[in-house]
Amino acid sequence: MDVMQSMAVFRRVAEAGSFSAVARETAMSQSSVSKHIAALEERLGTKLLNRSTRQLNLTEAGKEYYHYCVRILNDFQEAEASVGKGKILPTGTLRLSSTAPFGRKFIIPMLGDFLNKYPDINIDYLMEDRYIDLVKQGVDLAIRVGPLQDSSLIARKIGSSRRIVVANSAYLIKHGFPKTPADLAKHECLIYSLLKSPRDWFFSSTQHGDESVRVSGRFKASSQEALVEAALSGLGIAILCDWHAEEHLQRGRLTLLLKNYALSPYDINAVYPERRFVPQKVKRFIDHLRVHLNQRDPLMAHQG
Incomplete structure (x- = not known):
């Protein structure tokens, strides 16, 4: 049984x-899927899955082997795309995450x-309002706005958010x-x-230069969406x-304040696990997303 195919089946399982x-x-029978897993377990001499x-669930050995499979399969696709000088379109499932x-x-x-441009790519999209562990969740790419929490990941700036x-x-x-800005303290x-x-909170203006203010409030949240809802409910200034x-x-539900003062923008980052080769589907x-951001608002997109 082809080892690479079995690894691909194991990854998807x-x-x-x-x-x-x-x-x-995959249009395979369940028994065929099971045979691929059994062949790997026999080859490795260890159990990869606990089944009921x-x-x-993955065993500890299965978790470790999964990460190797992801890396090897991605490197294989990258090698084909690189040697093919771009003639081979990227394939496979792109596991994507954002808020x-x-x-x-x-x-x-x-x-x-x-998806029309790349017909052999499938999207597995995790929409999460919390930060997730990309490696544990098997995520190929996350789009994150604002401060980054995990320095072990590779971050590529693709835009800015005012x-x-x-x-x-x-x-x-x-x-x-x-x-x-000083009024916000009240x-x-x-x-x-x-x-x-x-x-x-830090502000800048042409007239007053840089200013900072220490604010207080009884509501805090780790989600920007929660802050939106809190502002709409009249809980405070956000x-x-x-x-x-x-x-x-536009609909008059919120009012823009301190128009003559600017805040530093948030970076929009494409974040992915550290690896030697970045898969073509990720690149x-x-x-594509950078182009889309630029078309929507040229000030958002980061060139380079």
Whole structure:
């Protein structure tokens, strides 16, 4: 039995969590899928999967072997694409992750064009509003906006996201409009807990230069979407990515504050596990997304 094929089957079983799902995806019988796994276990002399009638889990050896399989299969695809000088289109499943708001706004709208351009790529998309372990989850590529949490990953900047200060009218009628950053110290501010110094807000302006203010507030969250909802509910003043607040500003549900002051933008990063070769499917997706960001707003896209 071909070892590379068995490794590919094992990888999909590990990611899908069942033999039946892989059988449907590959048009193989479940018994054929099982034979590939059995052949690998016999070859390695160890059990890779714990199976029961209801669930399937990787053993410790299986977890370690899975990471080797991902690396080897990706390197194999990269070698074919490289030697073929771009003539071989990328193939396989791209396991992708981003937050739900960014995905709805930017990734889902561009997937049709991407999949039409690369018909042999499948997308397995994890929309998570929390940071996930890319290696443990078998994720090929994550798109992350703002501060990065894991320095062991490779990050490639593909764009920038402007940030703005907003609140809803009910809050402002009750508590007043801040006219300078210093005024924020008297307000309920909504805290983004993923920042290193979440209560220190930094501004700049042509007239006043750089300013910082220590804010306070009774609500903090690790999700930008939670901050949006809190601002809409009148809980306080928030700093949001402009695209996050765009629709609410247009409909009058939020009000833009401190228009003469700027905040440093958030980087938009393509993040992937460290490896010697970056798979073609990952490279092509990053390039496609950068073009899409540039078409939507040239100020968002990072060239290079």
